[in-house]
Amino acid sequence: MAQKWIRAALLAAFGAVVLAVSVVPGVTAQDKKAEKIPSIKQIMLAAHKGDDTLITKVKAAVKDGKWEDAQKAAKTLSENGVALGKNKPKRGETSSWETLTKAYAESTKAVADATEKKDADATTKALDTIGDSCKACHQAHRGKGK
Ligand code: HEC
Structure with a gap:
């Protein structure tokens, strides 16, 4: 049971990192016109x-x-x-x-x-x-x- 939770938490953390990596550069790299x-x-x-x-x-x-x-x-x-x-x-x-x-x-x-x-x-x-x-x-x- 506990392991399940840890796995879920790790997955969630990983997901957050992937999101951060994919979203943040999109916003900052985009030029002002696109924004x-x-x-x-x-x-x-x-x-x-x-x-x-x-x-x-x-x-x-x-x-x-x-x-x-x-x-x-x-x-x-x-x-x-x-x-x-x-x-x-x-x-x-x-x-x-x-x-x-x-x-x-x-x-x-x-x-x-x-x-x-x-x-x-x-x-x-x-x-x-x-x-x-x-x-x-x-x-x-x-x-x-x-
Ligand atoms: C952080 C700065 C800032 C604040 C706070 C601010 N203004 Fe302005 N406002 C400006 C600037 C700069 C301009 C000139 C814009 C231009 O002409 O390019 C402007 C222009 C205006 C204009 C004229 C728009 C036009 O060109 O017809 C109005 C109306 C106006 N402000 C109302 C307000 C009111 C009411 C408040 C407060 C409730 C307010 N502003 C707060 C910066 C600000």
Whole structure:
């Protein structure tokens, strides 16, 4: 019995290694075009511009208790959050961009995690964190004067 388990565990570990080896180089070796990273502008428009954004979708869905809708919008928000950091801003220091986009990736992921847990308070908190982050990043990295 014990041996069976050990064999299963070894097989699982081996499987994980094979997966890691086959998946990871695929992602890193692929060029950016193949990966299709949305632009900064696309990410900003989807999440933040107008009345029908990923943020308002999450908020409305949580309010209505439609967690699946909230999770779906939050997942896109969080994927875009990672993609933002893969872009290069037209303006500002690289180190600042790295810090600010990392924070954006973390707070958008926090929204996704909170909706996964169906935690309305945590979702609101994470959304507020994103709401507080716009100005600093725009001042440092968005085109002049805004
Ligand atoms: C980590 C950096 C960062 C954060 C955080 C951020 N933005 Fe942006 N945003 C940018 C940059 C850079 C641009 C300029 C994009 C360009 O023109 O290429 C931009 C552009 C925009 C635009 C203009 C899009 C267009 O071209 O029409 C809007 C609207 C916008 N952001 C809204 C927001 C709001 C609202 C928040 C906060 C809830 C926010 N952004 C947070 C970096 C950020």
